[in-house]
Every structure is written in C-alpha cells, then in structure tokens.
Amino acid sequence: MVKKTKAAAPSAPEAAKHSQLAGAVKDSAQQIWLAGMGAFSKAQEEGTKVFEALxxxxxxxxxxxxxIAEEKISEVTGKMSAMADTVSNKAGQNWDKLESIFEARTAKALNKLGVPTAKDVQALAERVDALAAAVAKLGKGAAPKAAVKAAAKPAAKAVKAKPVAKPAAVEAVAEKAPVKRARKTAAKPAAAA
Structure with a gap:
C-alpha cells in the first residue's frame, strides 16, 4: 500500500501567483462590470432617442x-346613400303601382254594387239642369216638344255612354226633382198672368 502524503502548503512564489491571478480576475471583473454599466447608460440615452423617433x-x-380610413368612409358613405336613393325610388314606384291597383279594384267593386261614379253624378246633374231649362221654356210657351227633345238628347247620350245600375232611391229622386221644378215654374207664370 502506498501511503498518501499530505499535500504540501503552497510555496511563496505560487501564492504570489495566485494572488496576482486573483487580482487580475478581480480587476477584469471590475472592468467588465463597469463596461456593462456604461453600456446600460448608453442604451438608456440611445433608447430614449430611439423611443422618441419611434x-x-x-x-x-x-x-x-x-x-386613408376617412377616404374609405366617405367612399362607402357615398355608395350607401346612392343605394338608399335607388331603393327609395323603387319603393316609391311600387307604392304608385299598388295605389293604382287599389283604385282600380275599388272602382270595380263600387261599380258592381251599383254606386254611381263622380262622372255619373255630374252627367245626371247636367241632365237635371237641362230638363229644368226645358220645363222653364215650356212654362214660357216656347216650342215644348223641340226643347224637351233637344235637352233630353245630350243628357241621354252622357248617361248612355256608361250604363250603371242605379239604386231605386236615386232614380226616384231623379224623377221627382224635374216634376217639382216644373210645378213651381208652371205656378209662377200662372200667378203672374
């Protein structure tokens, strides 16, 4: 067996080497630390400048x-308003069509029920006026047959142009009105004579 010998204490020149190496490492570490601190300081200064530039x-x-966004928004707004105008124009046209269809169907239903139209009432009023004028002429003694025929023909043509079934109440009123007027006008000239 081999005996181990105790490690011998370092000699003085070796200890000096060690302390020189430790001092160099310490100096080197100190320089590295200072270089890092300088780099950090420089990075802060440069970082602020870079940050401001960014x-x-x-x-x-x-x-x-x-x-660019405002341009796109105005472009889209223009397109949307154009589309809205187009849609409202089409809707207006459709409403007009719907209104005309409704009016036509209403007129057709009223015609089937025998309700006279405004044209029919106007023609009847003209006929009544013509008959009243003819009766007035009869009361004055003018050619009675010719006046009645002349007054009846235009009114008959106006009414015959569009035959409408009139309710019995309308016909009764139409028949009585000229008779009452004729009696009144006939009574006036007789009273005057």
Missing part, C-alpha cells in the same frame, strides 16, 4: 392611416 414615426403612420 413615437414620431408612429404619429406619422397614424395620420396616414386616419387619412
């Missing part, structure tokens, strides 16, 4: 983006 670029980019 903020300026961001503002410029934001302005450009807002301009």
């Amino acid at each position: 903020v300026k670029e961001g503002m410029t980019l934001q302005k450009k983006t807002q301009g």
Whole structure:
C-alpha cells in the first residue's frame, strides 16, 4: 500500500501567483462590470432617442392611416346613400303601382254594387239642369216638344255612354226633382198672368 502524503502548503512564489491571478480576475471583473454599466447608460440615452423617433414615426403612420380610413368612409358613405336613393325610388314606384291597383279594384267593386261614379253624378246633374231649362221654356210657351227633345238628347247620350245600375232611391229622386221644378215654374207664370 502506498501511503498518501499530505499535500504540501503552497510555496511563496505560487501564492504570489495566485494572488496576482486573483487580482487580475478581480480587476477584469471590475472592468467588465463597469463596461456593462456604461453600456446600460448608453442604451438608456440611445433608447430614449430611439423611443422618441419611434413615437414620431408612429404619429406619422397614424395620420396616414386616419387619412386613408376617412377616404374609405366617405367612399362607402357615398355608395350607401346612392343605394338608399335607388331603393327609395323603387319603393316609391311600387307604392304608385299598388295605389293604382287599389283604385282600380275599388272602382270595380263600387261599380258592381251599383254606386254611381263622380262622372255619373255630374252627367245626371247636367241632365237635371237641362230638363229644368226645358220645363222653364215650356212654362214660357216656347216650342215644348223641340226643347224637351233637344235637352233630353245630350243628357241621354252622357248617361248612355256608361250604363250603371242605379239604386231605386236615386232614380226616384231623379224623377221627382224635374216634376217639382216644373210645378213651381208652371205656378209662377200662372200667378203672374
């Protein structure tokens, strides 16, 4: 067996080497630490400048983006208002068509029920006026047969143009009105004579 010998204590020159190496490492570590601190300080200064430059670029980019967005919004708004105008025009046309269809169907239903139209009432009023004039002439002694025939022909043509079934009440009123007028006008000339 081999006996181990105790490690011998370092000699003085070796200890000096060690302390020189430790001092060099310590000095080197101190320089590295100081270099890191300088780099950090420089990065802070440069970082602030870079940050400010990036903020300026961001503002410029934001302005450009807002301009483009506003252009697109105005373009889309124009298209939407044009579409709205087109839709409202088409809706107006459809309402007009619907209104005319409703009016036609209402007129047809009223015609089937025998309700006279405004034209029919106007023609009847003209006929009554013509008959009243003829009766007035009869009361004065003018050619009675010729006046009645002349007054009856235009009124008959107006009414015959569009035959409408009139309710019995309308016909009764139409028949009585000329008779009452004729009696009144006939009574006036007799009273005057």
